[in-house]
Amino acid sequence: SAVISQKPSRDICQRGTSLTIQCQVDSQVTMMFWYRQQPGQSLTLIATANQGSEATYESGFVIDKFPISRPNLTFSTLTVSNMSPEDSSIYLCSVDKGLDTGELFFGEGSRLTVL
Amino acid sequence: AQSVTQLGSHVSVSEGALVLLRCNYSSSVPPYLFWYVQYPNQGLQLLLKYTSAATLVKGINGFEAEFKKSETSFHLTKPSAHMSDAAEYFCAASEGGGNKLTFGTGTQLKVEL
Numbered sequence: 030s031a032v033i034s035q036k037p038s039r040d041i042c043q044r045g046t047s048l049t050i051q052c053q054v055d056s057q058v059t060m061m062f063w064y065r066q067q068p069g070q071s072l073t074l075i076a077t078a079n080q081g082s083e084a085t086y087e088s089g090f091v092i093d094k095f096p097i098s099r100p101n102l103t104f105s106t107l108t109v110s111n112m113s114p115e116d117s118s119i120y121l122c123s124v125d126k127g128l129d130t131g132e133l134f135f136g137e138g139s140r141l142t143v144l
Numbered sequence: 145a146q147s148v149t150q151l152g153s154h155v156s157v158s159e160g161a162l163v164l165l166r167c168n169y170s171s172s173v174p175p176y177l178f179w180y181v182q183y184p185n186q187g188l189q190l191l192l193k194y195t196s197a198a199t200l201v202k203g204i205n206g207f208e209a210e211f212k213k214s215e216t217s218f219h220l221t222k223p224s225a226h227m228s229d230a231a232e233y234f235c236a237a238s239e240g241g242g243n244k245l246t247f248g249t250g251t252q253l254k255v256e257l
C-alpha cells in the first residue's frame with residue numbers, strides 16, 4: 030500500500046490567481062497521476078507524472094494551465110493557473126503499485142473553490 | 145474509447161438489506177474493471193477488481209461483483225448493508241489493463257436504520 034498526503038486539503042481562491050497542490054507519497058513510485066473531480070462528475074485524468082521527464086497530459090488538458098513538477102520519486106505538484114470558477118473541483122493525486130494493474134492509491138484530495 | 149456508466153447517483157437502503165450498485169461499461173477490448181469506495185473526507189480505496197480470471201470477484205467488507213460480458217455489466221452487491229457502508233462508490237475500467245482508468249460518475253450509498 031501507499032500513504033499519500035495532499036496539501037492543501039481545501040482552499041478558496043480568487044479568479045485569476047494560481048494555486049499549487051502538493052502530493053507526498055511515503056514510498057518511491059514510478060508513476061503519479063493527477064485527477065480532477067468536478068461537482069457531480071466522474072474523476073477525469075489530467076496527466077501522468079514520471080520522475081525525470083515531462084508530464085503526459087490527457088486530451089483537453091494543457092501544460093500552461095496545469096503545470097506539473099516531479100522532482101523525485103516521492104513528490105509531485107500540480108499548479109492550477111489563472112483560475113476561473115470552472116476550475117472549482119477536487120484535485121486528486123494517485124499512485125500505482127508499480128504493477129500496471131490499475132490498482133491505484135489516492136490521496137484525500139484538494140478541494141478548490143474559485144470565486 | 146471506453147466509457148463507464150453508473151445507474152443511480154444516489155441509492156438508499158435499510159440496514160440489513162441487499163446493496164446493489166449498477167455499473168455498465170463499453171470497451172472495444174476486454175477491460176479490467178474495478179470498484180473503488182470513498183468514505184467521507186478520505187481518498188478512494190480499492191474494493192475489488194476483475195482482471196479476466198473468475199467472473200465473480202470478492203472484495204473487502206463483504207462486497208462482491210460479477211462480470212457479465214453478455215450484459216457488459218459489473219454490478220456491485222452486498223447481501224446485508226451496514227451503516228458503515230455509507231460512502232460513495234466508483235466503478236472504473238482500464239482498457240486491456242494498465243493504469244489509465246476511466247471512472248463512472250459515482251453512486252452515493254446511504255444506509256438507513
